[in-house]
Amino acid sequence: MPTVREALAEAAQVLRSSGIDTARLDAEVLLAFVLKVSRTDLYVKNDRVIPNNKLREFLAAVARRSRREPVAYITGEKEFMSLPFLVNRKVLIPRPETEVLVEWVIERAGDSQVIVDVGTGSGAIAVSLATYLPKARIWAVDISDAALEVARENAARLGVRERIQFLNSSLLDGIPAGLDGKVDWIIANLPYIPSAEVSWLQPEVSQYEPHTALDGGGDGLYLYRELVIRAYEVLATGGWLCLEMGTGQTEGLTKLLPEERWGEGIQVLQDYAGLDRFIVIRKKT
Ligand SMILES: C[S@@+](CC[C@H](N)C(=O)[O-])C[C@H]1O[C@@H](n2cnc3c(N)ncnc32)[C@H](O)[C@@H]1O
Incomplete structure (x- = not known):
């Protein structure tokens, strides 16, 4: 031996x-x-x-x-924001770059904020925010029941199950109308890979991760195009919309947030590699 x-x-x-x-x-x-x-x-x-x-x-x-199966699917676990998340092939493996956005939000979110995580997957964003912002009220939305099951389990294991409302919904469709104008933060890491590029990705991604977590339609912005419309209604005045995107999508995504509607305050944040990775914008007051 x-x-x-x-x-x-x-x-x-x-x-x-x-x-x-x-x-x-x-x-x-x-x-x-x-x-x-x-x-x-x-x-x-x-x-x-x-x-x-x-x-x-x-x-x-x-x-x-x-x-070429990813290590995280073999071990069934991936660390995100220093927390151990269960993962399986029904959810995207949380990426370290997404931590940049989560940290950015944690530094700015005051007490008792209402936060919606759209496309929660393993619950990485929602569960981390619930952990590090103990007074926040959080909604975690996904179109996949299997993903929501994993997210719920992660929330339970990490002791924040009671603080997150899980919702099977396409984008913000299922958010109760009573929340319109009351949400302080909408955070979304939705699929943003252009359809034609999904098969070019590393085999770890293209052959193992769920395509519903990757494929963002023709130009990759299909879901964001729809999300930003309803997001404007759901956000409180002064609320933040925070979106993760792919490299080369800064211009396309910026165009979805016209100045006359959203105001001028669009910010582009970079990931650890210095690449444009997030757009954040505040609903004008
Ligand atoms: C890129 S993964 C992100 C997962 C997690 N938020 C993270 O950062 O690790 C995108 C997630 O969006 C979900 N999704 C895809 N289309 C959706 C839709 N129309 N409405 C809500 N969620 C959707 C997928 O099921 C997947 O879990």
């Missing part, structure tokens, strides 16, 4: 030959997951022999990864 060091070297080699750039890291994450230890423990005890049943589990995980 191989030691930790030997198994890691072998697995990294298999993953590298499948074209995975992060082969060694992925092998470590998968072995740590199977052995239920930290990655640091793997280094400290790298002469430890891996028991047979664990070795079988590890080899199965490596085989899945070598078919």
